[in-house]
Amino acid sequence: MTDLAPSTAAQAPAPRRTIRGYAARLVPLLPGLALIAFWQWASGRLVREVYVSKPTAVAARLYELFATGEIVPHLWTTAQELVLGYAIGVAGGVAAGYALGRSPRLARVFEPYVMAFYGVPKIALAPLFIIWFGIGPGSKIALSAIMVFFLVFYNVYTGVRAVDREIVDLTLVMGANQRQLTRHVYLPAAAPFVMLGMRLAIPYSVIGVIVGEFTSATQGLGLFIHVASSTYDPAGVFAGIAILLAFVLGAGFLAARLERRLLRWRTLSGVGPSEI
Amino acid sequence: MTDAVLTFADIRQTFPAPGDGAPTRVLDGIDFAVGRGEFVAVIGPSGCGKSTLLQMAAGLLAPTGGEVRHRGRRIAGVNRAVGFVPQQAKLFPWKTLAENVELPLLLRGIGPAERRDRVGAALRAVGLDGFEGHYPGQLSGGMQKRGSIARTLIYEPDVILMDEPFGALDAQTRMVMQDDLQALSRAAGATIVFITHDITEAVVLADRVVVLSQRPSRVLADVAIDLPRPRDVFEPFRNPGFDAAYDAVWSRFRTQIGLPSRGPRVREPAP
Known part of the structure; x- marks a missing residue:
């Protein structure tokens, strides 16, 4: 029976743990290493070190910051702001996106407003937020949350609206009530879009917090970078940026792992959100 | 027919046209009934509203005029006593095959032990055991289709509505599926309404073939197919x-697909 042959393309073999396999994984690091080497070489030769610092100086500064504990309070403040801003933004985005996606009536009323606010450059709101929420963490959380919100909202809204009408009808005929329809159809169908929004929102939450801290703050990584740049401390600026970079990469890695786990059916069958 | 399970009574359907254009009349007084255990194929030119009839039987669409009755009761709202096999398999991509087939039982509040037994039996019946x-x-297209059929058969719906279920399959898979459907439906004594645009498929599978006209469509003919069963779907001829049964359907159907008429017969004027 010809139709009993499972499609082999979907069952790609697991990456082999061979030396060649590891080598292939290291290849993407090469351009980064080359850039760092060039930076090290060019600093003091092509460009004055006071403008661009150099990798060894940045590494030394990083070590010093952690060894003396100077960076810890900044790190702690920024981390709190990031986590809260991100969590509030994601929660709001998922809830609003889901509600508007499910209810065409709500969407008709609110979609134009959301779209209008979507176009507002959120960074321009930073000074206002400082006035409204103070120079403490509140204003940074708000800025980060609003940037995350729109991204997540838009993805979830699109995802819920893209749910196959025929699958919804089928599930109703099979006997589903509204609650079961949400659990078995809408949530799993929207999950890839929720995950995509959450992953895309990570760097935006960082931008929100750092811009907020740049504008006005008493503590935080953004303030630290700001102070370093205004006191001719390029090594300090790059050290701060390196920490942010590490954070974004780490969070992105965790999000990708979570996504692979939750959306196992997609990795196995090779179906992207666009094909749902 | 007194023991009709499903009755289409003077069904009319008009769809609003985009903009200010005249609304499209799709169905113009469709009348036919489906008896218990009967396999009825509905055939008609494309765009004649065949699928619309199934949506009405499933309670997903209310007709503009007339009514669909299921066991004498007018259908208003989703009809959970029927099963629907769509053109594409439409399995839930986020569920495994076994979870897909299990879902109707889960939704109907059937306990886990019984669910497990019935899922096993349903997958065996369509030859998919081992792919839970x-x-x-x-899964391949044919296997997905089998899964879709198992997902419908598992809750033993009163009527199974099939909307060109094999239209998207390759010719060989299609014949195998037709053969399997014939065996499964006979074993289950299922009542089936089967939409198709393939005359051979209609004649070889059905007890009756309802031929619809072009839009706005009416029932052009209701042809009983009295071929002995089981029928050979691989070599239908x-x-x-x-031949006679095919000809009885084709002679009515050919007037609807814009072929020049042979001999003295004149094309029927549009109503």
């Missing part, structure tokens, strides 16, 4: 009496 843990994306 596969996701739909890992070898079934005794197949």
Whole structure:
């Protein structure tokens, strides 16, 4: 029976743990290493070190910051702001996106407003937020949350609206009530879009917090970078940026792992959100 | 017919046209009934509203005029006593095959032990045992279709509505599926309404073929197919009496697909 042959393309073999396999994984690091080497070489030769610092100086500064504990309070403040801003933004985005996606009536009323606010450059709101929420963490959380919100909202809204009408009808005929329809159809169908929004929102939450801290703050990584740049401390600026970079990469890695786990059916069958 | 399970009574359907254009009349007084255990094929030119009739039987669409009755009761709202097999398999991509087939039982509040037994039996019936843990994306088109049929058969719906279920399959898979459907439906004594645009498929599978006209469509003919069962779907022309049955359907259908008429017969004027 010809139709009993499972499609082999979907069952790609697991990456082999061979030396060649590891080598292939290291290849993407090469351009980064080359850039760092060039930076090290060019600093003091092509460009004055006071403008661009150099990798060894940045590494030394990083070590010093952690060894003396100077960076810890900044790190702690920024981390709190990031986590809260991100969590509030994601929660709001998922809830609003889901509600508007499910209810065409709500969407008709609110979609134009959301779209209008979507176009507002959120960074321009930073000074206002400082006035409204103070120079403490509140204003940074708000800025980060609003940037995350729109991204997540838009993805979830699109995802819920893209749910196959025929699958919804089928599930109703099979006997589903509204609650079961949400659990078995809408949530799993929207999950890839929720995950995509959450992953895309990570760097935006960082931008929100750092811009907020740049504008006005008493503590935080953004303030630290700001102070370093205004006191001719390029090594300090790059050290701060390196920490942010590490954070974004780490969070992105965790999000990708979570996504692979939750959306196992997609990795196995090779179906992207666009094909749902 | 007194023991009709499903009755279409003077069904009319008009769809609003985009903009200010005249609304499209799709169905113009469709009347036919489906008896218990009967396999009725509905055939008609494309765009004649065949699928619309199934949506009405499932309670997903209310007709503009007339009514669909299921066991004498007018259908208003989703009809959970029927099963629907769509054109595409439409398995849930986020559920494994076994979870897909299990879903109707889960939704109907059937306990886990019984669910497990019935899922096993349903998958065996369509020849998919051993693929329980596969996701739909890992299955071939034919296997997905089998899964879709198993998902419908498992809750033993009163009527099974099939909307060109084999239209998207390759020719060989299609014949195998037709053969399997014939066996499964006979074993289950199922009542089936089967939409198709393939006359051979209609004649070889059905007890009756309802021929619809072009839009706005009416029932052009209701042809009983009295071929003995089981029928050979692989070589349909070898079934005794197949030619005559095919001709009875085709002679009515050919007037609807814009072929120049042969001999003195004049094309029927549009109503």
